[in-house]
Amino acid sequence: MKSSDQKPNQGDSRRDFLKKSSVITAIALTPSVAVKAAESNADERFAQLFEKIPLELTVNNKVYQTTVEPRVTLLDYLREELHLTGTKKGCDHGQCGACTVHVDGQRVNSCLSLAVMNEGKKITTIEGLANGETLHPMQAAFIKHDGFQCGYCTPGQIMSAVACVREGHTGSRAEISEYMSGNICRCGAYPNIVDAIIEVKEGGEKV
Amino acid sequence: MINFQYLRTTTAKSAIALLVKDKNAKFLAGGTNLIDLMKRGVTAPEKLIDINHVPLKQIEQIGNKIHIGALASNSAVADSALIKEKLPLLSWALQAGASAQLRNVATVGGNMMQRTRCSYFYDTEMPCNKRQPGTGCGAMEGFNRMHAIFGASEKCIAVHPSDMCVALTALDAEVVVANAKGERKIPFKDFHRLAGDTPQLDNNLKADEMIIRLEIPMNNLAKNYHYLKVRDRASYAFALVSVAAAFELSNNKITDIRLAMGGVAHKPWRLTASENFLKGKEATLSNFEEAAQLAMKDAKGFGGNDFKLKLAPNTIIEGLNLAKSKV
Numbered sequence: 001m002k003s004s005d006q007k008p009n010q011g012d013s014r015r016d017f018l019k020k021s022s023v024i025t026a027i028a029l030t031p032s033v034a035v036k037a038a039e040s041n042a043d044e045r046f047a048q049l050f051e052k053i054p055l056e057l058t059v060n061n062k063v064y065q066t067t068v069e070p071r072v073t074l075l076d077y078l079r080e081e082l083h084l085t086g087t088k089k090g091c092d093h094g095q096c097g098a099c100t101v102h103v104d105g106q107r108v109n110s111c112l113s114l115a116v117m118n119e120g121k122k123i124t125t126i127e128g129l130a131n132g133e134t135l136h137p138m139q140a141a142f143i144k145h146d147g148f149q150c151g152y153c154t155p156g157q158i159m160s161a162v163a164c165v166r167e168g169h170t171g172s173r174a175e176i177s178e179y180m181s182g183n184i185c186r187c188g189a190y191p192n193i194v195d196a197i198i199e200v201k202e203g204g205e206k207v
Numbered sequence: 208m209i210n211f212q213y214l215r216t217t218t219a220k221s222a223i224a225l226l227v228k229d230k231n232a233k234f235l236a237g238g239t240n241l242i243d244l245m246k247r248g249v250t251a252p253e254k255l256i257d258i259n260h261v262p263l264k265q266i267e268q269i270g271n272k273i274h275i276g277a278l279a280s281n282s283a284v285a286d287s288a289l290i291k292e293k294l295p296l297l298s299w300a301l302q303a304g305a306s307a308q309l310r311n312v313a314t315v316g317g318n319m320m321q322r323t324r325c326s327y328f329y330d331t332e333m334p335c336n337k338r339q340p341g342t343g344c345g346a347m348e349g350f351n352r353m354h355a356i357f358g359a360s361e362k363c364i365a366v367h368p369s370d371m372c373v374a375l376t377a378l379d380a381e382v383v384v385a386n387a388k389g390e391r392k393i394p395f396k397d398f399h400r401l402a403g404d405t406p407q408l409d410n411n412l413k414a415d416e417m418i419i420r421l422e423i424p425m426n427n428l429a430k431n432y433h434y435l436k437v438r439d440r441a442s443y444a445f446a447l448v449s450v451a452a453a454f455e456l457s458n459n460k461i462t463d464i465r466l467a468m469g470g471v472a473h474k475p476w477r478l479t480a481s482e483n484f485l486k487g488k489e490a491t492l493s494n495f496e497e498a499a500q501l502a503m504k505d506a507k508g509f510g511g512n513d514f515k516l517k518l519a520p521n522t523i524i525e526g527l528n529l530a531k532s533k534v
Contacts, residue, residue, distance in 0.1 A: 053213055070213035070255065073242070093243050094309060106282075106311045112239045113312065116213055117257060160308065167307070181442035182306020 053116050059084065060128030068115045075099045077115035078125060086126035086155045090184075097183030100156040100163075101125050107163035109182075126155035129162070137205045138162050141196035149187035157183045161197050162207050170201040208245050215257040219417055223387055225256045227415045234258050234417065236278060237312040239305075240321040248331050249322075249338055263316075263419060266290065271425045277316030277418040281305065281371065284315060294423060296453050296465075299434040300374035306443050316418040319372060319382070319398065322409065323365035323473075324445050326350065336362040337406040344406075352511035353445065356519065357472040363406030364509055367399055367474050368445050374434060376475040377451040377465035380423045386415045392422070399474035406473075428453035428465060431490075433529040436469075437522055446470035448519050450526035454490065461485050466502070466527075471519060478502045481523070490531050492524070499523040 052067040059082060068077060075092070078084045078101070087110060090098030094112040101110045102124040129136040138158050141147070148154040160183045164170060169179035176194050185193065200207060216222045226232050232254040235241060244250045263276035266287045273293060275284055284290055285301035305313060327333045327345035334343035346354050346364050354364040372395075380395040399410045412418065432453035438444040449469035455462045464485050466478040481498040488494045499520035508516050 051210065069210055071208040071210050071245075093246065094239055097306065097308060100308055107308050108312050109239070109308045112242050112309075114213075114235075114238060114242065117235070117238065117259060119215075163307070169307070178442050179307050182308045 055116055055119055057115075057118050057121055057123060059123045060125060070114060070116050072115045073111055074101070074103075074113040074115045074118055074123070075110035078110060078123070084125050084127050088152055088155055090153065090156070095184070096153070096156075097160060098153050098156040100159040100183065102159060102163065105166075107160050124159075126159060129158065136162070137200050137203060137207060138165070138196065141199045141203075142193070145192045145196040145199065146189070147193040147196040148185070148189050153183060153185045153187075157185065157193055161193065161200070164197060165201050165207050170197060173198070208242075209248075209251045211245075211252055212254045213257065214254065215260060217260045217262075219258075219261050219263065219385060219419060220387075222256055222258050222261055223385065223415065223417050225254075226417065227387065229254050230414075232256055236314040236317040237280070238317075239309050239313045240317065244322060244329075247329060249329060258417075265420070268293070273421075273423045273425070275315055275421045275423070277420055278314045281310035281313045281315070281318060282307070284371075285310065293425060293429060294374075294378060295429050296432040296434060296451055297371070297374045297378060297423070299432070300370045300449075300451060303434055303436045303449070304370035315371070315421060318369055319410070319418060320412075321369060324368045325354065325365040328365060337365060337402070340405070340407050347509065350511060351509045352514070353447070353470070354509060354512050355472050356506045356508055356512060356515045357468075357476050358401045358505075359473070359507065359509070360402040360404065360406065362404060363402035363473065365402065365406070366470055366472060367409070368470075369475070370434070370436060370446065370449060370469055372399065372475045373449055373451045373467045373469035375421065375423070376477050377453060377467040378423050378426065378428075379465075380421050382421060383419045384412060384416045385419050386413065386417070390419065395421075396475075396477050402473045409473075426453075427455040427463065431456060431530045431533050433526050433533065435522055435526040435529060437518060448515055448522045450522045452523070452526040452530040454485070454527075454530060456490060459489055461488055461490055466498070466523065468502075468519065468523070471506075471515065478523070480504065490527070492528070495524045495527040496520075498527070 052069055055068050056065045075089055078087050087101055088098040090096035092111045094109045099109055099111040100107050103121050138161050160180060164179050170176055173194050176197050214225055231252055233252040235255040235257045263278040265276040266279055267274050281301050285298045291298050325346055327335045328338050333345040336344050344363055355366050375395045382393045382395055382398050383390055434451050436446050436449040438446055446469045451467045454464040464482045466481050468476040481502045484501050485498050502523055503520050506516055
């Protein structure tokens with residue numbers, strides 16, 4: 001998918017005309033233009049233009065160019081626009097960790113990040129972890145240690161677990177529990193999740 | 208979430224220029240609190256100014272002060288070798304807050320600007336003088352086990368939720384803020400405010416100002432320190448009561464001491480009377496107990512949070528004990 005503008009039967013509303021016009025490219029959020037827009041009191045006219053914002057980001061090594069409303073979260077963008085539904089919506093308020101993805105290598109809650117804040121960034125979701133048919137060591141370890149029951153929190157747990165190992169917060173079971181506390185598992189698979197993380201850490205494979 | 212206009216800028220100067228242009232504009236940094244509040248309809252800015260590209264992420268020593276940029280992430284500060292060595296209390300307090308994911312995104316300035324987690328503030332069906340002045344306080348006679356025991360007003364008994372800010376109050380940090388005309392410094396203990404008659408105001412930052420950086424003076428408090436956070440679960444929960452304790456010992460006498468509490472007031476609560484009492488005294492349990500009693504002098508419970516009247520002094524004593532046994 002190159003752009004959400006390519007949906008069929010969208011019709012030619014005034015909004016679409018504005019979107020397609022070259023104006024939108026010109027105001028592609030170069031700061032000086034944005035400043036000028038605000039300073040010349042052109043706010044109302046620009047509100048129309050700003051309704052959808054050009055966005056380019058890389059997800060699982062694939063570049064996507066599109067336009068999004070500013071209020072769309074990274075989570076909704078991944079799920080609804082890119083149909084990468086591995087990343088789960090749990091609480092949608094940063095309390096459960098089911099939506100954890102990596103942004104430029106760091107774990108974040110995608111539900112509390114606007115898609116437009118991630119312009120130019122590299123996103124990795126659970127879909128981008130395996131190497132073809134070969135599971136990522138953390139995925140394999142979760143299966144081996146039964147690190148889940150219902151599985152809903154699992155993509156977030158695994159993304160967080162990979163980051164936890166990379167960050168080096170795996171010195172003890174207690175340290176792992178502390179640094180995994182942003183991922184809630186209502187089935188209570190916590191001890192097995194810690195087992196999986198310890199195995200990956202001790203296996204020494206690059207994660 | 209109600210839609211809004213999104214602007215992005217790369218300099219503090221243009222960020223401030225955009226802010227003063229519109230009464231309903233807000234800065235967007237990490238967004239971990241603001242986006243949540245917007246989803247819940249607690250706040251609905253018409254314009255968000257994304258300041259994440261403004262170069263304010265420095266963590267450095269300049270002269271005898273540590274400078275921390277307003278946009279340094281909580282995890283960058285907590286994991287910084289410089290902060291761990293010179294200001295370990297701050298590193299500990301940051302690690303006690305939120306989760307690893309949130310700390311990667313949440314910024315120093317955003318942490319200071321975060322709103323209370325009072326459930327009446329969050330629930331738009333409930334009265335709340337902070338969210339909507341004049342509607343009353345649901346917590347006063349409601350579910351108030353998380354609420355203030357110090358400095359509460361008749362209009363609001365919410366607490367400031369930050370751990371980082373408790374350590375910064377204890378460490379005598381200064382906040383450098385800027386408007387279009389220039390910069391000014393606010394002592395950290397005066398940055399946040401008590402609710403008084405205007406609970407809608409969390410702090411003394413003016414509408415045309417932006418937080419630029421923190422400046423924290425060097426100290427000799429890196430040996431005996433502790434941040435003790437008591438909460439409903441072992442990790443990833445807001446404080447019922449927290450204590451930042453740090454002191455310097457010379458011949459077993461306390462020569463410098465800092466004590467501050469979180470989860471007990473509308474602002475990080477510095478325990479000046481207790482500090483003054485302990486200065487020059489020996490670090491003994493009986494002195495710690497007396498200091499804790501002094502700290503509780505003006506405490507007042509509201510029913511659900513009466514347990515804090517006992518929990519708070521016990522946490523002070525335990526925090527001081529743990530700081531003492533650190534070495």
